[in-house]
């Protein structure tokens with residue numbers, strides 16, 4: 289059975305007031321985890337969409353909710369930006385003048401260097417910026433898709449910039465650990481390179497393979513659906529991920545994705561040649577190596593062999 293039990297809730301709240309900007313899958317999961325783990329005395333949700341705010345109110349997951357960013361961030365000790373990475377700069381600019389001195393600003397963006405470039409210039413002196421990225425998600429979006437155990441047994445990466453108050457970095461580590469995450473500190477550029485190959489390029493491959501299959505003249509729609517029980521079905525799950533989020537990821541991690549795509553294209557050319565030449569040994573050698581990698585992930589990593597581990601479906 290997958291372990292979806294969260295750590296023991298905090299004896300004392302870490303923050304008086306947390307504000308989450310963007311109450312989609314990730315934002316609403318944080319709201320739920322904060323409540324469940326007693327991480328804040330008060331939690332506010334800000335979202336640009338009135339429809340989302342109405343839904344958050346109906347779900348009763350936050351203490352207060354508003355579309356007005358100024359009043360939403362005014363009393364917060366911690367503000368976490370959970371909007372698509374392309375919207376981070378606009379949100380930072382809109383909230384900057386209303387932040388409390390001494391507040392921490394964080395985010396959950398899937399890319400880090402670009403988010404830091406967009407957000408940091410807007411933040412007033414006396415506000416601390418500690419970017420973050422929980423490496424956990426699903427193909428679903430919106431406030432109904434969130435759940436409190438999303439980050440449990442998953443990595444969360446912090447990418448603080450030089451000179452950040454270490455005590456505050458440790459406070460953010462404690463917050464993510466209270467959600468069950470394992471926390472790692474990384475340089476933003478290194479994060480972007482690692483995530484390009486482990487997350488961004490795999491999503492591009494999934495979008496591409498599903499698009500190619502759908503375009504094939506000879507493969508009728510019904511055949512694509514009928515025979516999608518195997519490997520292709522796993523690709524369709526990933527290819528169902530939010531188009532806005534992923535458009536922004538590729539526009540904001542361009543260099544690292546292009547570098548990894550270059551490597552990928554070289555390797556696929558080698559595989560293509562092996563198939564054309566009937567080089568079974570080359571194929572067998574690669575497939576054996578990748579099988580070992582998967583088995584190592586299961587033995588030492590945070591995965592289980594169960595499909596959809598840790599996800600609410």
Ligand SMILES: NC(=O)c1ccc[n+]([C@@H]2O[C@H](COP(=O)([O-])OP(=O)(O)OC[C@H]3O[C@@H](n4cnc5c(N)ncnc54)[C@H](O)[C@@H]3O)[C@@H](O)[C@H]2O)c1
Nearest residue numbers: 310312313314336337370371372373397398425426429430
């Ligand atoms: N989905 C994942 O698997 C995943 C995993 C880790 C990190 N992330 C990152 O988390 C962030 C949010 O992703 P999500 O999947 O929760 O998205 P989502 O689409 O579920 O939610 C985004 C929310 O942000 C709101 N929003 C958008 N622009 C806004 C603005 N300018 N002002 C206020 N609100 C605004 C939307 O109304 C929506 O409610 C992204 O930066 C993404 O890269 C996503």
Ligand SMILES: O=C(O)C(=O)C[C@]1(C(=O)O)C=C[C@@H](O)C=C1
Nearest residue numbers: 398422423424425426427486487
């Ligand atoms: O499992 C999924 O659905 C995901 O795509 C999650 C996933 C990933 O690629 O691992 C996607 C984007 C994030 O920034 C972090 C996690």
